[in-house]
Amino acid sequence: MKITKLETPRAGLQSLGQVALSARNRNLLGEAMKTAGGDAPWRARKQAEARDLLRLSQMAPPGRLHVERIDLGQHLRAVLFMRVPVPCRPDASNQLPVADFAVLGLTYPREVLQKRLSGMAFFQILEPHGVWHANVGEIGQPLCLGAHLPVGIPVVELVLSAYGALSMQTVMINEFDPAGVVNRNAARWWQQNIQKAPLSKTPFLVSENGAPGK
Numbered sequence: 001m002k003i004t005k006l007e008t009p010r011a012g013l014q015s016l017g018q019v020a021l022s023a024r025n026r027n028l029l030g031e032a033m034k035t036a037g038g039d040a041p042w043r044a045r046k047q048a049e050a051r052d053l054l055r056l057s058q059m060a061p062p063g064r065l066h067v068e069r070i071d072l073g074q075h076l077r078a079v080l081f082m083r084v085p086v087p088c089r090p091d092a093s094n095q096l097p098v099a100d101f102a103v104l105g106l107t108y109p110r111e112v113l114q115k116r117l118s119g120m121a122f123f124q125i126l127e128p129h130g131v132w133h134a135n136v137g138e139i140g141q142p143l144c145l146g147a148h149l150p151v152g153i154p155v156v157e158l159v160l161s162a163y164g165a166l167s168m169q170t171v172m173i174n175e176f177d178p179a180g181v182v183n184r185n186a187a188r189w190w191q192q193n194i195q196k197a198p199l200s201k202t203p204f205l206v207s208e209n210g211a212p213g214k
Contacts, residue, residue, distance in 0.1 A: 012059075012205045013156065019055040028070055029054060036072035042110055046076045049108060049155040053078065056156050061207035065159070068103075076108035076155065079126070084166045085199035089130040090189065096132070098199060102166055103127040104143070108155055119146035119180060122158050134173045134187035135165055135180050144182045163204045168197040 021029065029050055036043045050070050057065040068079040081103055088097040105124040111117060123143040125131055135144045145161045164170040173190045174181060181187045190197065202208055 013056075016052060016055050016059060016156070019058055021051065021054055022058060025054040025058065025067070028067065032070040032072045037074050038110065042113075043072070045113065046072045046108075049076055050078070053155050053159065056159060060205060064204065064207075075110065076106075078106040080104040080106055080159070082159075082163060082166070084163050086125075086128055086166050087132045087168070087199060088128055089132045096193070096196060099128040101127075104162060106155070106158070108158070112149075113152055116148040116151055118144075119149050120144045120182065122149075123162055132183075132186050132189065133166070133168075133171070134183055134190055135171055136186070137182040142182070144180045146180050160204055167200040167202075169201070171197065 029047070032050060033043075033047055036046060038046070050072060053070075054067055057067050063083045065083070066081040068081055071077040081101065083101050086099040086102050088099055090096050103126040105126050107122060107124075109117070109121070112121075120137070120142045122145065125136060125141040125143055129141075131141055136142070137144070143162060143165060145158070145165060149158075161170075171180075171190075173187045173194070
């Protein structure tokens with residue numbers, strides 16, 4: 001069974017390139033570029049992807065996405081705070097605790113420009129612990145976004161996909177499907193409790209009260 005509800009609309013991102021970075025985000029990007037590694041094309045690509053990531057954080061509703069750190073050394077790495085409901089392991093009475101945020105470790109390697117990478121190659125959930133999600137591994141909490149993702153997929157698309165997966169607007173719960181399930185116990189639980197999904201119907205660029213982001 002695959003849930004494919006309420007996919008985040010991309011139309012609102014058409015003006016992403018027009019967003020001027022705040023002073024804080026300009027400084028964050030500038031400091032990261034001082035230690036950027038690789039050849040000139042790869043450094044330019046990392047800079048562009050990091051800039052769009054920072055723009056996305058400003059375009060989103062307040063508190064939805066905050067870029068804590070960026071490292072452009074070998075790969076593009078970032079620590080992201082995302083305001084999104086995250087399911088955690090049920091308690092003894094089978095009640096599902098839901099955290100209201102996730103801290104994500106993002107890695108965007110150069111190999112993404114050359115070949116399709118596993119959907120587990122990009123995100124690790126640093127917080128909360130004990131995530132109860134069919135697409136989140138129990139050891140190290142990698143987030144799986146699919147069997148393989150397209151060559152050159154932009155960072156912004158990865159972030160939107162992570163939001164959709166964690167809020168269970170788009171998620172795979174068929175334990176026998178290799179396209180995204182990495183926690184079979186959670187997949188079985190969600191098959192029996194599917195009425196609890198999605199955890200939120202709010203698109204990424206819309207606030208909880210229905211107002212659009214900037």
